[in-house]
Amino acid sequence: MPQAAPAAQPFLSPHPPPPKTPLTPLQAAKRAAAYHAVSDHLLPNHTYVGIGSGSTIVYVVEAISTLPRSLTSHMTFLTTGHQSRALIYDAGLRYTNIDTLPLDGAGAVRMLDVAFDGADEVDAELNVIKGGGACLFQEKLVVVSAKKFVCVADHRKLSPSLLTSFPSIPVEILPLSTQHVLASLRLLGSPSPTLRSGLPAKAGPVITDNAGFIVDAPFPPLLPSQEPSDEGSRHDVATLAKRIKEIVGVVEVGLFFGAQKPAVVYFGMDDGGVMVKTLEKTEQRS
Numbered sequence: 001m002p003q004a005a006p007a008a009q010p011f012l013s014p015h016p017p018p019p020k021t022p023l024t025p026l027q028a029a030k031r032a033a034a035y036h037a038v039s040d041h042l043l044p045n046h047t048y049v050g051i052g053s054g055s056t057i058v059y060v061v062e063a064i065s066t067l068p069r070s071l072t073s074h075m076t077f078l079t080t081g082h083q084s085r086a087l088i089y090d091a092g093l094r095y096t097n098i099d100t101l102p103l104d105g106a107g108a109v110r111m112l113d114v115a116f117d118g119a120d121e122v123d124a125e126l127n128v129i130k131g132g133g134a135c136l137f138q139e140k141l142v143v144v145s146a147k148k149f150v151c152v153a154d155h156r157k158l159s160p161s162l163l164t165s166f167p168s169i170p171v172e173i174l175p176l177s178t179q180h181v182l183a184s185l186r187l188l189g190s191p192s193p194t195l196r197s198g199l200p201a202k203a204g205p206v207i208t209d210n211a212g213f214i215v216d217a218p219f220p221p222l223l224p225s226q227e228p229s230d231e232g233s234r235h236d237v238a239t240l241a242k243r244i245k246e247i248v249g250v251v252e253v254g255l256f257f258g259a260q261k262p263a264v265v266y267f268g269m270d271d272g273g274v275m276v277k278t279l280e281k282t283e284q285r286s
């Protein structure tokens, strides 16, 4: 009788080596979460690995780059913009664009073994706001192409419901549609959607890695449920995401819900520990 292949074992210690330069408590929290996430979810048999954007993902790439090259040389990293591509390049790892991935025989959509990425806010049901760094379109493309989305964040990102601590939903749009999108978002109930400015680094709007603009749309805190709700003017995550996506000119919405949700979120805590949260349970690590 054929033997089942042994389960692949993690190959990185969850405990980071001393940092090369002193870290603030928040940086240390992000780094602790990143090492635990990589230790748990990057496996020696992985071939394609998604790498998101932001300040926390820097520590994910640091954790991966501490591994002996012999263990990662067969891996290719799928990046989500110029920042993460530069991180992977500087770490001496191999990267490619997602449109170069070969289709497997079954035409599978989820070709990446795992994708690591940060979050701007995570609710109790693991719905996520992303796009604070303006990379949400490529981040969503990578997440929906991965078998598993592992989210890495710090303790400030956990909320009972989205838009409790993060002020608005980032929306990537085509530049020509700016006025139409702003007006449509107001009709959906956003009191003051704004085109994200590039100041002080750049005069005029932020230009994304896809030559788009970003609109930040505030709404009242969202209901986490997946079912449409008629509770006053409050929207649920899925319904609002779908309505925004229907506006002509919208490329992608920074709400990750349903099949776009992380399987697990690692929160670096202010006491140096890490909270590991799935839909089923919450675990504390030291």
Ligand SMILES: O=C(CO)[C@H](O)[C@H](O)COP(=O)(O)O
Pocket: 052, 053, 054, 055, 056, 057, 117, 118, 119, 120, 129, 130, 131, 132, 133, 134, 135, 136, 139
């Ligand atoms: O969605 C993102 C970029 O578009 C980032 O993942 C998000 O903003 C979190 O960033 P950080 O790790 O710096 O808190």
